[in-house]
Amino acid sequence: MADNERWLTAHHDPLAALYTFSSCMALADLHGDGEAKLIIADLGTGAYNMKLKVYKGTNLMSENTLIDLPTGVITFHMDTTEPRVPAVAVASGSYIYIYKNLRPYFKFTLPTLEVNPAEFDAWGQARDDLLDVSMLYEILDSLRQEVGECGLTTRSQRFLMCPDHTSQTAFLDQHKGFILKRQTVVTCVSTLKKSHSEDDAISCLVLGTESANIFILDPEAFTILNSMSLPSVPVFLSVTGLYDVEYRIIVACRNGQIYTLKRGTKIGRPTAELTSQPVGLIRRDKTVIVATMDHHLHSFNNKGKRLWCIKLPGAVLCLECLELRTLSLTLVALALADNRVLIYRDKHLVDTIHTEDRVSAMRFGRFGREDNTLVLVLKGGGLVVKILKRTARFDIQDADGPSQGQVVKLNIPKKTKLFVDQTMRERENCVLMHRVFQHDLYRLRLSTARSYVQALETSSNPISLSQTEPLKLSAQVLGLGPTFKLRVELQNTSPSCPSLHLAVIFHCDDRVYSVNKSYIQIPILVPGIIHVAETLLTCVSELGISDTVRVFVVKGKSSRPLLTAVINMPVAEVFMAA
Amino acid sequence: MGVFDKLVFALGLKKREASVLVIGLDNSGKSTMLNHFKSEDQKSTEIVPTVGFNVEKFKARNVGFTAFDMSGQGRYRSLWEHYYHDCQGVIFVVDSSDKLRLVVAKDELDMFLQHPEIRTRRLPILFFANKMDVREAVSSVKVSAALGLERITNKPWHITASNAITGDGLHEGVEWLTNQIKENLNK
Numbered sequence: 001m002a003d004n005e006r007w008l009t010a011h012h013d014p015l016a017a018l019y020t021f022s023s024c025m026a027l028a029d030l031h032g033d034g035e036a037k038l039i040i041a042d043l044g045t046g047a048y049n050m051k052l053k054v055y056k057g058t059n060l061m062s063e064n065t066l067i068d069l070p071t072g073v074i075t076f077h078m079d080t081t082e083p084r085v086p087a088v089a090v091a092s093g094s095y096i097y098i099y100k101n102l103r104p105y106f107k108f109t110l111p112t113l114e115v116n117p118a119e120f121d122a123w124g125q126a127r128d129d130l131l132d133v134s135m136l137y138e139i140l141d142s143l144r145q146e147v148g149e150c151g152l153t154t155r156s157q158r159f160l161m162c163p164d165h166t167s168q169t170a171f172l173d174q175h176k177g178f179i180l181k182r183q184t185v186v187t188c189v190s191t192l193k194k195s196h197s198e199d200d201a202i203s204c205l206v207l208g209t210e211s212a213n214i215f216i217l218d219p220e221a222f223t224i225l226n227s228m229s230l231p232s233v234p235v236f237l238s239v240t241g242l243y244d245v246e247y248r249i250i251v252a253c254r255n256g257q258i259y260t261l262k263r264g265t266k267i268g269r270p271t272a273e274l275t276s277q278p279v280g281l282i283r284r285d286k287t288v289i290v291a292t293m294d295h296h297l298h299s300f301n302n303k304g305k306r307l308w309c310i311k312l313p314g315a316v317l318c319l320e321c322l323e324l325r326t327l328s329l330t331l332v333a334l335a336l337a338d339n340r341v342l343i344y345r346d347k348h349l350v351d352t353i354h355t356e357d358r359v360s361a362m363r364f365g366r367f368g369r370e371d372n373t374l375v376l377v378l379k380g381g382g383l384v385v386k387i388l389k390r391t392a393r394f395d396i397q398d399a400d401g402p403s404q405g406q407v408v409k410l411n412i413p414k415k416t417k418l419f420v421d422q423t424m425r426e427r428e429n430c431v432l433m434h435r436v437f438q439h440d441l442y443r444l445r446l447s448t449a450r451s452y453v454q455a456l457e458t459s460s461n462p463i464s465l466s467q468t469e470p471l472k473l474s475a476q477v478l479g480l481g482p483t484f485k486l487r488v489e490l491q492n493t494s495p496s497c498p499s500l501h502l503a504v505i506f507h508c509d510d511r512v513y514s515v516n517k518s519y520i521q522i523p524i525l526v527p528g529i530i531h532v533a534e535t536l537l538t539c540v541s542e543l544g545i546s547d548t549v550r551v552f553v554v555k556g557k558s559s560r561p562l563l564t565a566v567i568n569m570p571v572a573e574v575f576m577a578a
Numbered sequence: 579m580g581v582f583d584k585l586v587f588a589l590g591l592k593k594r595e596a597s598v599l600v601i602g603l604d605n606s607g608k609s610t611m612l613n614h615f616k617s618e619d620q621k622s623t624e625i626v627p628t629v630g631f632n633v634e635k636f637k638a639r640n641v642g643f644t645a646f647d648m649s650g651q652g653r654y655r656s657l658w659e660h661y662y663h664d665c666q667g668v669i670f671v672v673d674s675s676d677k678l679r680l681v682v683a684k685d686e687l688d689m690f691l692q693h694p695e696i697r698t699r700r701l702p703i704l705f706f707a708n709k710m711d712v713r714e715a716v717s718s719v720k721v722s723a724a725l726g727l728e729r730i731t732n733k734p735w736h737i738t739a740s741n742a743i744t745g746d747g748l749h750e751g752v753e754w755l756t757n758q759i760k761e762n763l764n765k
Contacts, residue, residue, distance in 0.1 A: 008681045057678040
């Protein structure tokens, strides 16, 4: 492992056997002794053996068994008693378990949802043995088609998952006696300071649920203070402000959208649309930074305007905000699938940490007595604690930033009255102007097509595209006058066929020009070879005018020329001088 | 140094003066350790985190020590280097129960040893592997290994397990330091 000069490896335990995610880790001084502990909700095997673990320094200090899979761990102050020790809230299933001094203190249950009446009736009849197992299965299965899997209660979902008749019967017999309830689960959890913004002020819990709601809980009575709804399931929350004054909750949802909730709003306002599903959301100052599944890191302002977006070299596993108070800097750490942790300052990469495995969870903060500590949990269960050196600096050394040209302000002239009037006119008469333009365009195309057809019919073009005699002609006028030399180059452009019986004829007004050789016989034209035919042309007019000379290429006795070139003759010098 | 001076010092008629620098991470027990050397009436009952630095004077075996008790907090550690120039000895206190931050202590020690004022001098360094009474504390041998003390070849050093609250091991350590400073002064 290439050691990094900015980070000290304080602890490395590859055999810690932790299975957790960033949302299930927290750092807090749980005992008021000035030493921050690491709280990890361990998912165990993913099915059982879930534990709430607390590390003091490098030692595992305590373990509490959790009943269900944890989805979030957060520490918050729920009262003003001394010493000021925070409570731990563990979100798990439909419940929030509150621990004080690492002892179970309270369990909050999410409000139940309305059960589908058809489903309720079906289970009621099944309880009274009016429906047998297979009929119940059919009713529930058709209901699932109708309202979707998530519209059913957990019991119906489980029942539909039973593979055969006997297990379905067993399940029904076991559960039919209980009341049918439909519960939602917590997807994400955060805190919101209630009325003071100090570090150890009382905070409310903010919960996001699978039923696409946001609940704000009172920290003392654990009642729902405020309930808000979203169009999709929230997955990441960022909360700022005070509950009693003004607050703002930015939510990244499973549908790839970001919504904003403010005090007084009941429904989330769409703020930004992501290109893919979010894998992490953090907020710093007035910007929101979101990593998405399509390997991008986006930065938005509070209004949802995208400030920048960078392509990352790999898939992002987790995202963490590094707030360095000593340097008054906020950095973003991204764990990538290629065993690296990249640290960005805005959009500039300032540091890279290499790990021996993929990082599945990260938490930065005060751990023990050290302020700038980064705790990494690896995919294989390892625990790594990195401490930022006192002397570490994160300066942007590379000059990859915006170039000088982008900074220079363009000198844009002021809008004149004429410009404004013209714009107004264009805005008002846009339909008419467009029609006129289209009309003229069609006419132009028509006349172009007509001239083209005419040119083809009269063979008055210098390149013959006919299949039998593909020829190219170019003519040049040499000399100043009154005698000019006309030089005609002929080329056979066919791949193999030679051309025979060709002749060049010069045609002009005999009052203006006299041609020395008006008819030149061309020998056999081999493909690719340029043949030059030349003649002298004398200007005989004394009026000092110039005219056009037509060059025809004819074949045999045909009355229609193969090619035509029109040469605009220059004025003879002698007469110009005269 | 003349024969007369030597005689005077040997008889203990004149005291020698030496200033020592006390450094180490925050919460390692530097102020508590120095508190132990104060006379009964000067002892403070409650030790609070040092801000900046404190100057303490104490006497050990005929040598008057002026100890600069530096604050170990991260933001004050940059002050340490200003006192490197005029010290005759260094006491480096390590919290041996804080395994997580041994690496930070090592980092600070390395920066101290690499400092131009220190690198070339034959300065005696006394290490206190403090807080030996705490249950999670590691032995002084392990602290010595974690700090990489075996790499220090051009300076005399000594490590002592200590408990600054009860005073265990402190006198043993300071005795070693006094001998080293005396040797240096007699040269």
